[in-house]
Amino acid sequence: MRWLLVKDLQILKRSPLLVGLLVVYPIAIALMIGFALSSPPGKPTVAFYNQVPPGQGDIKLGSQQINVASYASDLLSSIKPITVHSEAQAIAKVRDGDALAAVIIPSALPQQIQSLVTQGVGRPTVMLYLNTKDPVEKQFVDQAISSRLSQVEQAVSKQVLRVAVTDLQEVLSGGSVQILGQNVQLLGLRNARTIVAGTIASLPSRSSLRVALHQVVGFADLAIEGLAFASPVLGSIGTPLTVDETQLAGRTTPTDAYAAAIAVIVSLMFVTVLLAAGMLAVERSENAYARLVRGLVTPGRLLAEKIALSGGCATAVTLLMAAFVSLFVHLDWSRFELWVLALAFGGIAFGALGVAIGGVAREVSAASLFAFLVSLPIAFVALVPASAVSGTLKSVLDVIAFLFPFKAALQAVSNAFSGTPPGIGLPLLHLAVLAIAFGVLARLALRRFAVR
Amino acid sequence: MSTTAGNRNPAVPPGTTLTARSLTKRFGTRAALNAVSFELSPGELVGIVGPNGAGKTTLLSILAGVLTPDEGELSQLGREIGWGAGWVPQTPALYSKLSVAENLRLFARLEKLADPEAAVARMLAQTALEDRAGEEVGRLSGGNQQRVNIAIGLLSEPAVLLLDEPSASLDPRQRERLWEFISGLAGRGTTVVFSTHNVAEVERFATRVLLLADGELLFTGTPSDLERAVGGDPRDFETALMQFLHQRGH
Numbered sequence: 081m082r083w084l085l086v087k088d089l090q091i092l093k094r095s096p097l098l099v100g101l102l103v104v105y106p107i108a109i110a111l112m113i114g115f116a117l118s119s120p121p122g123k124p125t126v127a128f129y130n131q132v133p134p135g136q137g138d139i140k141l142g143s144q145q146i147n148v149a150s151y152a153s154d155l156l157s158s159i160k161p162i163t164v165h166s167e168a169q170a171i172a173k174v175r176d177g178d179a180l181a182a183v184i185i186p187s188a189l190p191q192q193i194q195s196l197v198t199q200g201v202g203r204p205t206v207m208l209y210l211n212t213k214d215p216v217e218k219q220f221v222d223q224a225i226s227s228r229l230s231q232v233e234q235a236v237s238k239q240v241l242r243v244a245v246t247d248l249q250e251v252l253s254g255g256s257v258q259i260l261g262q263n264v265q266l267l268g269l270r271n272a273r274t275i276v277a278g279t280i281a282s283l284p285s286r287s288s289l290r291v292a293l294h295q296v297v298g299f300a301d302l303a304i305e306g307l308a309f310a311s312p313v314l315g316s317i318g319t320p321l322t323v324d325e326t327q328l329a330g331r332t333t334p335t336d337a338y339a340a341a342i343a344v345i346v347s348l349m350f351v352t353v354l355l356a357a358g359m360l361a362v363e364r365s366e367n368a369y370a371r372l373v374r375g376l377v378t379p380g381r382l383l384a385e386k387i388a389l390s391g392g393c394a395t396a397v398t399l400l401m402a403a404f405v406s407l408f409v410h411l412d413w414s415r416f417e418l419w420v421l422a423l424a425f426g427g428i429a430f431g432a433l434g435v436a437i438g439g440v441a442r443e444v445s446a447a448s449l450f451a452f453l454v455s456l457p458i459a460f461v462a463l464v465p466a467s468a469v470s471g472t473l474k475s476v477l478d479v480i481a482f483l484f485p486f487k488a489a490l491q492a493v494s495n496a497f498s499g500t501p502p503g504i505g506l507p508l509l510h511l512a513v514l515a516i517a518f519g520v521l522a523r524l525a526l527r528r529f530a531v532r
Numbered sequence: 533m534s535t536t537a538g539n540r541n542p543a544v545p546p547g548t549t550l551t552a553r554s555l556t557k558r559f560g561t562r563a564a565l566n567a568v569s570f571e572l573s574p575g576e577l578v579g580i581v582g583p584n585g586a587g588k589t590t591l592l593s594i595l596a597g598v599l600t601p602d603e604g605e606l607s608q609l610g611r612e613i614g615w616g617a618g619w620v621p622q623t624p625a626l627y628s629k630l631s632v633a634e635n636l637r638l639f640a641r642l643e644k645l646a647d648p649e650a651a652v653a654r655m656l657a658q659t660a661l662e663d664r665a666g667e668e669v670g671r672l673s674g675g676n677q678q679r680v681n682i683a684i685g686l687l688s689e690p691a692v693l694l695l696d697e698p699s700a701s702l703d704p705r706q707r708e709r710l711w712e713f714i715s716g717l718a719g720r721g722t723t724v725v726f727s728t729h730n731v732a733e734v735e736r737f738a739t740r741v742l743l744l745a746d747g748e749l750l751f752t753g754t755p756s757d758l759e760r761a762v763g764g765d766p767r768d769f770e771t772a773l774m775q776f777l778h779q780r781g782h
Binding site: 375 | 596597598619621623624625626627628629630634638639641642643668684
């Protein structure tokens, strides 16, 4: 087997373009996938025009004021704003493609909010202009702006409720409020009830006022009870739900490390499968297969050599790749021996898949195309999130993912990179079983390999 | 099939390199080879001829050990059949990205020869390819590729060399040089068995003819024996061959 390995390495050495493509192409794809998965989406460029004149963004709520402008800054934090000075300019920016959208804050917005809060009338409106035909881009801009607007909406509501609750407290318990620049003391319902109850006690027992004042005290008791209940209820409306998150699966792989693992496994898969399939098919296209297996090498050893060659080369390439990626993403170097183990097992399993493909396809060009066509869906199926598809389809995808090495290799390498669950043992066992299964398939395919 | 090594086999007559008895091979219901028997002696240059589908390649593949017969026996003097017989497939079985010497060295190592480098040097000298030793095989002419192809078949110095249509892709000059080389091998005692469609080559170079048709061995003898067997006065060997097949209902 050693001499076959030496021969194949010599052949690869004399095919620099092929080797270059085989290494550079999957790495380029893998890095793109990795960056796409690990980089948060950028902020959309949005033309922003605030028509509310400076100093006129205040809304008076009883004794307090809130400023609409302070909430606009929240909106701006989630976009990349282009400040414009008219609505027409904002729309032009969108039409010209300088901005994906335009947000216009109308000058009447504070008054509209004021009217809604104080009188329950009106519908405060912010204008949004979009000019994108790309549905994905549209969804992205929509989500970025809508979610931020919703947050602004909630913040304003919360502030209004806070003012309302404070006012209720003052009605209930008394306090001081500013009215026309004057500090005015409010008696409060509880104090009023105490005074009335004291007055009743001081009245003669046959006083005709007692019945009337008892009615006032009774009303005050009911009002105090009702308002005391209303305050916490109103306060809770601002934040009706609290999410208490508990991660049952234990520690999850950090996004960056997971993206790095995906990038590495995509490269491992492409290099190994293409190399194994191609190099086995070369034996036939060079007419050497029949000469080799008439006593010089058994078909099983020939397959083992191709698996070792492709798996070894791919493991070396992806180890270097992982080392390079670790300059930018935290990967646990103290588990380096597990990196090697996971990549080697993955390489062997992918190599076995590759020789099965090469054995079935037989021709170099057909084997390369077949390997390519098989590899892409394998990766895609393994990367579809479980929650993204319905029950039956999920079961089908799970079975497909189980039958190919991508998912198990990804689990093994993710664990090797960051030590997160599931452990590395089961994925390695899974890869070993798949390697044997694909090796057997390849051996069966070799029965008709030499037939022309 | 039984494979017997060396002089221990009492069935192998003295002076016989290879004995085939009742070799039969079926592909499905079709008999590609039907009870074919013959013996080969050292230094013989045997041409296997016959129409397309006669069973020439099947017979050579069985002799080479690439195919296993369904019935029959094959014995070879000195070495086990398959391993011992040098096999040269019709299309050169070479790695085009490797040099001539690297191809020879690889197969010498895979054959576990005691001194691979000496074997490489010997074959380069025999095939007169010493000055092309470092050249990639893919850049050689068809004739030179065929020489390397034959050299690989000869690496283990086999008693029997099997050639499947060795001159099929060669121009007349290359063909002449090839036959010169093959005749030299036979002259040194190597039994050479070749299949061909080129009847003129058989007439000119073969010391014996095996004529196959529809999987059956119809004739074995010298080209002159075949002409005599036809009777009359055939214009040439090719005409005699056609008449012979016609007389036998093929």
